[in-house]
Amino acid sequence: MSAQTTVIAETIQSGYSPTALPADPCAIVIFGASGDLARRKLIPALYDLAANASLAPSYAIVGFARTAMSDDAFRNTSGEATRKISEVGPVDDTKWTAFAPSLFYFPGDYKDPEAFRRLGARLAELDRERGLRGNRLFYVSTPPEVYPLLVEQLGRAGLAKPADERSWVRIIIEKPYGRDLESARQLNQAVLRVFDESQVYRIDHYLGKDTVQNLLVFRFGNGIFEPLWNRRYVDHVQITAAESLGVESRAAFYETAGAVRDMIQNHVLQLVSMVALEPPASFDATAVRNEKLKVLQSIRPFSPEAVGKFVVRGQYGAGTIHANAVPGYRQEPGVKPDSRTETFVAAEFAIDNWRWAGVPFYVRTGKRLPSRATEIAIQFHRAPHQVFRGANVEPNWLMLNIQPDEGISISFGAKLPGPEMRIKSVSMDFCYRTAFGAGSRSAYATLLNDCMRGDATLFDRADSVEAAWALVDPILNVWRDSVPTFSNYAAGSWGPREADHLMGRNGRRWHNP
Ligand code: BG6
16 A cells, blocks of 8 residues: 555444545645636535545635636635535535635636746745645646646746655646547647656546445455456446436537547546456555556457447437426537537447456446436346246346445345245345445545545546547547437437347346436
8 A cells, every 4th residue: 555545444333524634735726717617516625625624724725717806706706606506515604714715816818928927926925824835736627728738838837846855736637638549648748748647637536436436445345246256257237327417508518529528438437447457456546547557458449340339329309307398409509400419328348358358348328318327237147057947037236326326236036925936136235325324525525635645546647548538539430420310319218229229139238227
């Protein structure tokens, strides 16, 4: 185990504690501070950390964006967003009042070198006033086209390197990290011209979810599951990341992205890696990230023919969600009436290694599906010999519910009471909320705290970001050159029929949450 990574082993009896390890004192600069992510997730997550004594006693949060705003206005809008649209739960007024004076606003244009020079002077001032020891965390949550310029400006203003060997400078870069393999490589080059890889934290908020990290605990913190975790016992794996929301107000971004770039290249492939990786030698950044990379490198690349056979795309038409009529994607504000953007993807991955040879990993994600649910369903082989003739014995399933009903259940056959030998599938359930008395904390709070402590285990390395793009590039290339028949699923349904055929041809069916 690395010095930076501390695993807190707690029994269920000792209860849930929202407190993470205290971070180093530092200045946190949020680029894109007036944007949605900053208001909905980042500032609320920082408040949550402060409220739970998981920030150092001295810190400063500097919001950088183009819009002119005073510190007070920034504090007020941040407070309102944290109370009204964030996921942190009820805000404690006393704790907010203690937190708000550490929020500062800095108006500046990303193109203006002078703005970065002035930012440097402001940070030096805050360092002195607050004892921040020269530690700086830059959080890049601007529109992606700004990333290269921003990084260059930080380098040019001398802000990318720590002032001495006791202080640190780190940068968190939001997704989308590029829009294909080539642009991701260029972005890596631009970033690594200015920062050292050890300073770079590429964020995928799925890795901050407790239930995603629990995949490792489930597999490697217990003795009884890992022996079953392979081709000998597992028939196939299904990963579903379903959303009932549509594109909302994000059409401008989503029209340039689509479900492969928005969900598969990052979140879904993270889940595949966490299910499929080999046991790392220890729970530290190098060991875990090496094993995740190996999974991505073992997934069979898609040839153009394979894309047609193993990948399905969809776009929602009008339909009904939770008894409300909703428009189709092409009728959403800001979407082109002949848009070819996919809002649904299903795919079958083959992992060519000893553990998983012959075990398909089916994944799917989509907007405007009947419910919001992310789950991993693992179907085991049927018993090799049917002793109970005539009884319908279902295979065992292991369900890992990532959200929103966080938990794990295992199904098995049990004898129905009565004189006859009848078997029914029942399940054993673990529910986070019941066991620990609370749901998960914000993924962003976990990841921000990790970064401030210098723990990169749950962040992406340059090589794995590129490996993930290398896998999805062929899909995007084939689709770019062909015209889809959209819309092909109604809002409120489980996606196009072709997604069912993808499984059906091997006699399998999707497990719908
Ligand atoms: C984001 C995508 O990265 O993840 C969104 O851009 C998506 O389109 C979101 O809705 C899903 O995250 P979560 O945590 O709600 O599953």
